[in-house]
Each structure stands twice: as C-alpha cells, then as structure tokens.
Amino acid sequence: MPSTPSTPSASTPEPASTPARPAPPGLWRDPDFRGLWTGQTASQLGEHASLVVLPLFAVLTLHASPGELGVLRAVGQAPILMLSLFVGAWVDRWRTRTTMVLTDLGRALALGAAAVAGLFGLLGLPALLVLAFTVGALSVFFDVAYQASVVRLVPRDQLVRANSALEGSRSAAQIGGPALGGTLVSLLSAPIAAAWSALFFALSFLSIRRIRRAESIPERAEHSPRVWRRIHEGLRFVTGDTVLRTVCLASAAFQFSFAALMTVYLLFLPRELHLSATVVGLALTAAGPGALLGSLLAARLPRRFGYGKVLVCAAAVGDGIFLCVPALHGSSAATITALLAIGFVFGCGGQLVNVTIMAVRQTVTPATMQGRTAATITFVGMGTTPLGSLLGGYLAQEWGLRTSLLTTAAAMLLSPALMSLSPLARMDRDLPPSPDAPQTATHAKH
DSSP: OTTOOOOOOSSSOOOOSOOOOOOOSOGGGOHHHHHHHHHHHHHHHHHHHHHHHHHHIIIIISOOOHHHHHHHHHHHHHHHHHHHHHHHHHHTTSOHHHHHHHHHHHHHHHHHHHHHHHHTTOOOHHHHHHHHHHHHHHHHHHHHHHHHHHHHHSOGGGHHHHHHHHHHHHHHHHHHHHHHHHHHHHHTOHHHHHHHHHHHHHHHHHHHTTOOOOOOOOOOOTTOOOHHHHHHHHHHHHHHSHHHHHHHHHHHHHHHHHHHHHHHHHHIIIIISOOOHHHHHHHHHTHHHHHHHHHHHHTTHHHHHOHHHHHHHHHHHHHHGGGGGGGOOSSOHHHHHHHHHHHHHHHHHHHHHHHHHHHHHHHHSOGGGHHHHHHHHHHHHHTTHHHHHHHHHHHHHHHOHHHHHHHHHHHTTHHHHHHHTSGGGGOOSSOOOOTTSOOOHHHHHO
C-alpha cells in the first residue's frame, strides 16, 4: 500500500501548477523531471540505508531489547502522526522545490553530525532516538512535497508513467539501500554507514536544485483560512470521497501491520535464524528487484486487466507471502534463498499497489488539493506505524518471535480484504475523470 513509501484553500483560486506549456515529447527529455527523478532516487537510497543502519546498530552494537527497538522505530515514525496534516496544509502554499531542497539539506546535516558523534563514541540510544525523530520529521516534508510536485511537473496523461518511473527509483533505492547499510555496519561501523546516507541526501539536494521551472505560489487572501481550517478542508475532502476514504483505511491497516511485522522481522533474522548483518541487508534488499518489476508492470497491467483487479490481487499476494517466513529455520542456503524470494514477491506486489493507488489518488483530487490529500492519507495510513512498531516490540517480548511474526503477517491481509469490499475493486481499465477537467457530458455521467 502506498505510503504509502493531497488538497487546497477554498478562499482563492490557487494555481497549484505552473503556467501551462506544451507537454514535453517524453518524460526523460524534460530536465525538470530528470532532476526530480534523480533527487528522489538519491533521497530514497539514503532513507532506506538509514532505516537499516539505525536498527542494526541498536540491536548489534547497543544490544537493544525488543521493547527498545520498538521504541526506536516508533520515534522515527512519530513525525508522520504529529506533522503530516500541518505539512499538507503548508505545502499547498509553498514551492515544492524549496521544501525538498531544505529537507534534503537538513537530513544530510543530521546524519553527518551523527557520523561524527559515532566516531567519538557518543552515538548511544538517546542520540539514536533524537536522530531518528529528526530524520523522520524532515522526511514527512519531503514525501508530501515530492508527491505534490509530480502533478505540477507532469501532464495528466503521463501521471502513471511518471509515478511508475519515480516508484522505480524507489525500487532501485530498495535494492541498494538496505544491502549497503547492512554491509557497512557489518564491515565498518554504523557511523560510516550514517555518513554514506548523508552523502545520498546531499546528492538529492544538488539534483533537485536543478529544477528550473517556476512554480506559482497562491496569492494569500487578506482573510485566508487559518491552518486548522485548511487541515479540516483536507480531512473533509478525503473522508467525503469513497475512493480516497477506502485508500486511507486500507493504508492504515497495512502500515500498522507492516510496522509491527518489521519490528519482529528485524529481530527474527539475526536472533532466530542467526543471520549476519550483511545477509539481513540482502534479505531486505530482495524487495528492491521485485519493486522494480512491479513498477514496470504497473504501467501496463491496470489498463489491461483493470485497476481494481490489479490492486486487490497484488495486495493479497504481496502481503500474504510473509506467512511463509515463520516456517523457516536455520541459516542454510535454502533459508536465505526463500527469504530472497519472499522479499521479491512482496516488493513486486507492493509496488504494483503503490503506483496504481497513487495514480488513482492524483486523478480524483483537484490540483489545489494535492498537498493536503497526500498529507491526510499519509496521516491516517502512516500515522499508525508508531503504534504498530510498539505493538511488534511488545509481541516479540511476550509471545516470542515466531508466533509474533505469524500473527503480524496474517494481520497484513486485512488491507486487501478492505479493498476487495470497496469501489476500488470495481474500477475498470480507465482512470476516473479529473475534477479539474471541463465538465463534459461524459464527465457528468461519471
């Protein structure tokens, strides 16, 4: 499900996109899109590396307990719950390029400082908690801004291709990030691994700065709505739309269960299966090639079989594959091969869902509401992850790793079940009409 790794002001006609210009002959000939794609790739690579580095450092170096690991993951995810709605209201009135550049710079500085602290032996659990919260907060700004920027940079008829390309970049990051993070922690140290993540965020900063297309900032009315009213407008818009409401519920179910599962999974691999940090990184990396394939399939399958069928089937297969993990024992080649296959299937199914859902969401949302809609869905969906991480740590401590893993894997199937009972499952081969399009007879019929 999308992170799931939007809406506008009612008082003024906000031009959330730039002045119209002829569509470029292709996405890759557009230097602005290339800058966004390169920056997104580097940013995701740094983020996925750090998501492995910090927990592995806590488990292998600080010997963190299951409860402490759950707290660390929850602290890193807490900004989603605390900030998403505010960020969505702000991003709709800011230049997305400026937001992404500043957050990349902030994450690079935070991880760079952590690397220096680690080299001097000052990177303890309290410092990790502060670092995780800081990087998580900045990531909320970046994620909402880049999702809103896609609609401003790309013509509507190329949204699926653009999202497929961007999700493909995230897949590439999933391939290299966990493997790089696990290998650096295993062979060198967590501070060195953190420094590498900082370099990737710096590369993203430089790439996104290359975007030259001017963005129109909405003029502020003399009595423009306060932030709370804008947040309320976003919440009301999402809850009032059946498709977006279903996306929220399914995303919340998935993210809660997946956060709990990953907390247990990161303990299960090194402590129950006795895998090294490098192998753990490889197991997590397996989702990357699968997600890369999922991105390619997402540009074709929905138009052939229908958006609804692809969403439900991909979610059911991708989420259900984790039910196989508790049956594994030992660190044999067969176990490692099975983990790689499971990660590949999960990545492929998850990416199909991510790309398809994002295209549907962007299509049914007015241009002036993109930031708040993305933030509202992020708040409802990803906002459950801190609670899921805490639950995963509690279950691992009280029930044992194998039982907890089976329970959390089964809970992930609630997400495709919710989608199968909603209008999402009945969507055909064509996307719904855009609310920004002229109201033709066909649109009125829809």
